[in-house]
Amino acid sequence: VSHDERVRVAAVVIAAAVMAMGGWGLVASRGMGITEPDGVLLGWRAFEAGLLTLNPLGAGLTLAVGALALAGAFLRRWVVVAAAAVVLLVMAAQVLVQWGGTPNALGSRGSNLSFWSGAGIGLATLATAAAWSRQPGRSVRPGARRAEGAR
Amino acid sequence: MGEAQDVVVTRAEPGPPDRWGRASLVVLRLALGVLWLSNSGWKRPPDFGEERGVGLHRFTSFAVEHEVFPPYAWFVETVVLPNFRVFGWVVLVTEALLGAFLLLGLLTRFWGLVGAAMSLSIALSVLMAPEEWPWAYYLMIGAHLVVAGAAAGRWFGLDGVLRPVWGERRSRPARWATWLS
Numbered sequence: 001v002s003h004d005e006r007v008r009v010a011a012v013v014i015a016a017a018v019m020a021m022g023g024w025g026l027v028a029s030r031g032m033g034i035t036e037p038d039g040v041l042l043g044w045r046a047f048e049a050g051l052l053t054l055n056p057l058g059a060g061l062t063l064a065v066g067a068l069a070l071a072g073a074f075l076r077r078w079v080v081v082a083a084a085a086v087v088l089l090v091m092a093a094q095v096l097v098q099w100g101g102t103p104n105a106l107g108s109r110g111s112n113l114s115f116w117s118g119a120g121i122g123l124a125t126l127a128t129a130a131a132w133s134r135q136p137g138r139s140v141r142p143g144a145r146r147a148e149g150a151r
Numbered sequence: 152m153g154e155a156q157d158v159v160v161t162r163a164e165p166g167p168p169d170r171w172g173r174a175s176l177v178v179l180r181l182a183l184g185v186l187w188l189s190n191s192g193w194k195r196p197p198d199f200g201e202e203r204g205v206g207l208h209r210f211t212s213f214a215v216e217h218e219v220f221p222p223y224a225w226f227v228e229t230v231v232l233p234n235f236r237v238f239g240w241v242v243l244v245t246e247a248l249l250g251a252f253l254l255l256g257l258l259t260r261f262w263g264l265v266g267a268a269m270s271l272s273i274a275l276s277v278l279m280a281p282e283e284w285p286w287a288y289y290l291m292i293g294a295h296l297v298v299a300g301a302a303a304g305r306w307f308g309l310d311g312v313l314r315p316v317w318g319e320r321r322s323r324p325a326r327w328a329t330w331l332s
């Protein structure tokens with residue numbers, strides 16, 4: 001598997017995780033006010049494994065951004081992946097500004113900061129790496145990963 | 152009398168973990184990532200429980216009420232509690248980033264060490280508090296040290312994908328990233 005392909009697969013996995021969380025949130029938050037400040041909790045509270053909280057707007061946006069990143073990764077349009085990453089980082093910033101008060105437009109909490117910032121940082125890093133390795137004269141040595149793993 | 156023979160002992164170089172070893176490291180890293188992601192969900196700004204004496208403020212106060220290590224208790228009493236909102240933001244952002252980077256497997260050695268330090272800090276606050284199980288915190292510290300020491304992000308993580316790119320780049324950030332991953 002080429003290095004470019006590994007970068008693409010990593011972006012697809014992150015984008016799919018974002019989409020899955022958005023889809024889950026959309027189903028779980030049905031019937032809730034679209035910008036309800038206290039979103040529905042995804043996860044397993046009984047096992048102390050609560051994940052994100054989302055209202056329908058937060059869930060819909062997460063799903064849409066995940067779909068955008070997925071399309072970009074499939075089509076190798078890294079600008080699109082980078083744009084999705086920027087939106088995710090803006091959504092993470094929303095948590096810092098609005099969580100704990102009203103309005104809280106996306107129904108988010110601290111866990112959303114972790115998830116959205118992680119997805120944004122991951123996609124941005126992969127888009128940057130893909131763009132760098134596509135420059136003329138740049139290439140990642142075949143087998144470099146195997147050598148790295150042995151260190 | 153037999154002929155004397157030279158016995159040559161070669162030191163076997165340990166190879167990378169086998170399939171089960173890699174899978175175990177991935178599961179451990181992801182579990183720690185979910186731990187921090189989940190627990191950054193109850194540190195609620197802007198007061199982080201200060202006004203009602205609940206949440207993060209309550210657990211931080213345990214460092215003084217149920218002292219574990221006197222210098223740490225002094226630090227919490229004289230520096231942390233009087234500036235609690237600043238401390239709350241630092242904790243929230245650090246824990247959220249721990250969740251993010253451990254789930255990604257990005258700069259895993261660095262974030263594994265940060266996780267161990269955070270676990271130690273929590274242990275020094277709550278270890279002697281009622282109904283706490285000290286071994287939970289020893290295990291947390293140990294698990295983060297394993298993730299950092301084994302560079303767990305190199306398998307099914309972004310460190311494994313990006314280290315070859317960083318290796319080709321000659322820039323200082325790339326060298327740092329290689330070192331921290």
